[in-house]
Amino acid sequence: MQHLSNLLKIENSQLAWVLRLGLYGLGRQLQEALKQATTDPGSAICRELLQNWMNFYNQRNQT
8 A cells, every 4th residue: 555655646647547537436436336335344444545545645635
């Protein structure tokens, strides 16, 4: 995961952009899946992961 974080921090990188785009799409898919899988044993961890990702994404877009 550290490698993903490092790549995401690189300014003006096409590879970082592709990764951000893919993670954004994955985040949206997980949000939709959570609506259906309310009793899934991984739902709490998934919500935490999504919250952390959105915090990172929002921080990145504010700079």
